[in-house]
Amino acid sequence: MHTPQVLSLLGLLVTATPPSFGAWFDARVKAEKAIVREHFQSDLDGDGRADDVVCYDFKDPEGPGTTTPVVLVGLATGERFALRGEGLGPMTVQCPSAPSSKATSLHLGGNGLTGYVAGASLRFDKKGPLLTGVNSGDRYHSRSMDLVSQRMEFTSYEYSESQTEDPVPNRSAAMLASGTKDPAPPAPVWVSWGQKNWSGAADADLKAQWLRKGETVTLLATLQDDQPVPAVDASAKAILAADHLELWWLEWKEGTPRPVQLGVARTAAGKPVATWFQPPGRKNTTLPSVRWTAPDRLEVDLPMRWIVPARLDQPATDMGELEPPSGQADVTVVFSDSDGKGQETLVSTTEKRPGAGSFSALFISEPGSPHPRLSKGVFSWVPLKQGTTLRELVGE
Numbered sequence: 001m002h003t004p005q006v007l008s009l010l011g012l013l014v015t016a017t018p019p020s021f022g023a024w025f026d027a028r029v030k031a032e033k034a035i036v037r038e039h040f041q042s043d044l045d046g047d048g049r050a051d052d053v054v055c056y057d058f059k060d061p062e063g064p065g066t067t068t069p070v071v072l073v074g075l076a077t078g079e080r081f082a083l084r085g086e087g088l089g090p091m092t093v094q095c096p097s098a099p100s101s102k103a104t105s106l107h108l109g110g111n112g113l114t115g116y117v118a119g120a121s122l123r124f125d126k127k128g129p130l131l132t133g134v135n136s137g138d139r140y141h142s143r144s145m146d147l148v149s150q151r152m153e154f155t156s157y158e159y160s161e162s163q164t165e166d167p168v169p170n171r172s173a174a175m176l177a178s179g180t181k182d183p184a185p186p187a188p189v190w191v192s193w194g195q196k197n198w199s200g201a202a203d204a205d206l207k208a209q210w211l212r213k214g215e216t217v218t219l220l221a222t223l224q225d226d227q228p229v230p231a232v233d234a235s236a237k238a239i240l241a242a243d244h245l246e247l248w249w250l251e252w253k254e255g256t257p258r259p260v261q262l263g264v265a266r267t268a269a270g271k272p273v274a275t276w277f278q279p280p281g282r283k284n285t286t287l288p289s290v291r292w293t294a295p296d297r298l299e300v301d302l303p304m305r306w307i308v309p310a311r312l313d314q315p316a317t318d319m320g321e322l323e324p325p326s327g328q329a330d331v332t333v334v335f336s337d338s339d340g341k342g343q344e345t346l347v348s349t350t351e352k353r354p355g356a357g358s359f360s361a362l363f364i365s366e367p368g369s370p371h372p373r374l375s376k377g378v379f380s381w382v383p384l385k386q387g388t389t390l391r392e393l394v395g396e
Helices: 004-016 021-032 236-241 390-395
Strands: 035-042 051-057 070-074 080-084 106-111 117-125 128-137 141-146 151-156 170-178 190-193 204-213 216-225 244-253 256-266 272-278 290-294 297-303 327-337 345-348 361-364
Touching: 021 051, 021 070, 021 390, 070 390, 080 128, 080 390, 170 327, 204 327, 204 345, 204 361, 216 244, 216 327, 236 256, 236 272, 244 297, 256 297, 272 290
Parallel strands: 170 204, 170 361
Antiparallel strands: 035 051, 051 070, 070 080, 106 117, 117 128, 128 141, 141 151, 151 170, 190 345, 204 216, 216 297, 244 256, 244 327, 256 272, 290 297, 327 345, 327 361
16 A cells, blocks of 8 residues: 555656657647648667657748748657758758658758759757768759768769760768767778779778777778788888878868878888878878788778868868768778789779869768767757747747
């Protein structure tokens, strides 16, 4: 038999338990007379439980139409988020459709003026949305980026009216630096130069993976080579003549990019050697930490301040899509195969030959997250506060 004090405590516990997302949303819809456009469930945080996604609007009091739609995400763990308004570029978010049963991301997109379309693929954690993909396009350009496949593609149609063939897409890797203890799978690579000298992956191949550790990103590179050629010494000439790894990145200063090129190899005794093929603009910059953990595997540590632009609006980057401390940088990883005859083949994270005008991208997650955080400026996303009404979210 329960005492009055125990019954009182049990009552307080029951009262303190918040309603489920579905019960809360249904109650708000009834009270505020919102129009529900979509309501479906999908596992958006990878915990194996169904999370809620709803989209609603209201009848516009000043006209025959409706207000801008609002998308709500309610995680099974209790966290709730609202997304609305402008997304990527000049477009307004539209209600999403229920994804397939195999989908692991929520795709939000919309249309803008002059045929502009754009969208973002999102996963979620307890802090909010994480970016896993982007697509955008108009009559002149199209762009896609997928951090699951780690592929990126850009196509220009500006000269297609005078061309007899379809424009060729510019393909490269969208490398992912995980903020967890486990790196993302290897990024895609291409034989970007010396195809006639390449007999297959056993001849020369590259696996590039990344991890974030605090304010440092670490490249984990695995090299496949049937005829290893070590460097005879630490000079730039010796490293260039040997089998070696190259790291290219853009260093930004006052909105102007400067290409930096690092070369890394090992001697016959297994000693790591490195040099600047194109040095940084900062004088007396020391070489980064390099470790050969096996004859075919090496690690290179790069401070984020070397590669990530300090300003969020740097040209030629998508930093506006990410929320610090997540970040993005222009980085290319290259394996140069020698086979004892000088530089014969380049395997790289760009389809085109690496250079100052051809880069892949590195998307850097915040510590503890597998994917980078979506900028709060995209879809004006916010965590839902207790007591927030559906109407408030439309008006913000």
